[in-house]
Amino acid sequence: MPSEAVPWWRDSSLGAAGSARISAISAWQLAPLATEPMRFSEVAPSVVPRQTVVSVEISDEGTTETGIAAITRYLPEGWKEADPPLENLLSSWLGFPVAALPNEPTTEDIYEPSGHFLQAAVTLAGLDALGRRTGLPAATFLGGIHRSSLPAYASLPSFPDVDGAVDCAENAADQGFRSVKLHASGVVDVDVETIAAARRRLGPSMRLIWDASRAYDVSDAQRVGHTLDEHGYLWFEAPLEEDSSPALERLARRVSVALVPDGMAQRSVGDWARDLTNGIWGGLRLDLTRVGSISFALRLVRLAESMGVQCEIQSFGFPLSQYANLQLMIATRSCRFFECPFPSAGLEDGIVKAPEVIDGNVRLPAAPGLGHGVSVAEIGRDRPLLTPLSS
Incomplete structure (x- = not known):
């Protein structure tokens, strides 16, 4: 992969994308703020699922493609969107001045993406455009x-x-799933019985x-871990806060079930490598x-491959997020x-x-790029446009 200092669509090593540039960006809010709140455990705070969609137009020698x-x-x-736009956080990264991006204040929410929340979407939309341009997944x-x-x-x-x-798990089995993930209530007596x-x-x-979903302290996590061992569960996800490494080391030594981190945790590759070396995950x-x-x-996936462990890629979210993660899953065998x-x-x-999902399996989509095949016209109908950006 090219250095992060050079946007991938401007790096000559990528051939077809080497002379391309971003010529326009649009962003929409698809999920209303009134979306039903949800919890990842009964002791976790309520959160509201919300989706931000980005289209990126890439121009290259007189032709354009949109991803x-x-x-x-x-x-x-109760979170409220900020009114005043924020002076462009991504101008240097994008490579051209941008008039405005939505100003969304940083929350203290552990479920927030790293960095500016649009950065991943812009990059992946560019990847979708590249795939559509070349006709490749x-x-x-x-x-x-x-x-x-x-x-x-x-x-x-x-x-x-x-x-x-x-x-609910039996309902999933009736619909053809042969694997099920249950989320903890956070009440240990209920959880071990479940x-x-x-x-x-x-x-x-x-x-x-x-x-x-980080619901336990060490002693409760150990009790749950022994119960998971007894009943042959594949892995124990997010048992504790990810920054409590000494406690996680103790837990990993005392249970047999594989510990796996929260897919929303934001840490450096070096931190993950240290934890793998210490036998935590x-x-x-x-x-x-x-x-x-x-x-x-990709560095995280390669780290898992080099250390001989799985990298279980998360795809929980709205469908467009699922399609992006499915493409990464197809590109590695480290995700089961x-x-x-x-x-x-x-x-x-x-x-x-x-x-x-057909007979318990998901297939690589036929459409190129991220595989969802969605057009700007389909997104823009009756949807609030957050901001149109152009070079």
Whole structure:
């Protein structure tokens, strides 16, 4: 990958993209602020899912191509959008002056993407445009197409009770999923009962995953980890705060189930490498739409590959975010599963359907680029335009 100091669309090593430049950007808000709040555990704060979509027009020797990408954000209830535009945060990165970008104040929300929230979307929209221009899947430029499909797991919401969680898991199994991720309630007595009940009712062949969403302290995480060991769960995600490395080291020594970090955690590749060397993580996790750059995401994937662990790429979010992460999954064998929000009703945008799960698997989309095939005309209908930018 080119140096981060040179935008990828202006780097001559990329051939077809070498002489291209961004000539226009538009951004839309697709998910209304009134979207139903959700929680990643019953002890976590309520957040509102919200989607920002970006289109990037790339010009090259008299021709243009437009790409589209989006990020899913989880904002605190009652959050209000700022009125005054912020003087361009990305002008040097984009390579031309931009009049204005939405001014959205930094929140103290652990679920926020790193850096300016539009940066990942702009980069991925450019990648989508490159794919459309060449007629190739974006996976081609992320390391090559290593497979045409992969298994999907149903990623369930958090439930306050055992029956609610396991009934939902059984519903997913009835719809063809052979892998299910349950989210913790954060109430340990409920959670250990849910872990056992899910295995009992879904049977030994169902692949089960547990996501704590940072809900536990060390002693509770150890108790949950032993229960996961007993019932053969694949991994234990986000058991503690990611910055509590000594506690995570103790937990990793005391349980057998693989620990995997929160896919929304923002840390350096060096920090992840240190933790892998110290035996904390049994796998890594990332979301391509939430990291600062494509090159950072690829370094993390290569780190996992070099250390012989999985990099379980996150794809929870609105459909456009799912498509972007699916392309990275296709470009590496270090990710075992596509994460499919289940049920999906709370994360539908009316623009494009999520990647289809058929017999428990998701396939590489036929459309080039990120694979969603969405046009600007489809996005712009009855949607609030945040800002049109042009060079």
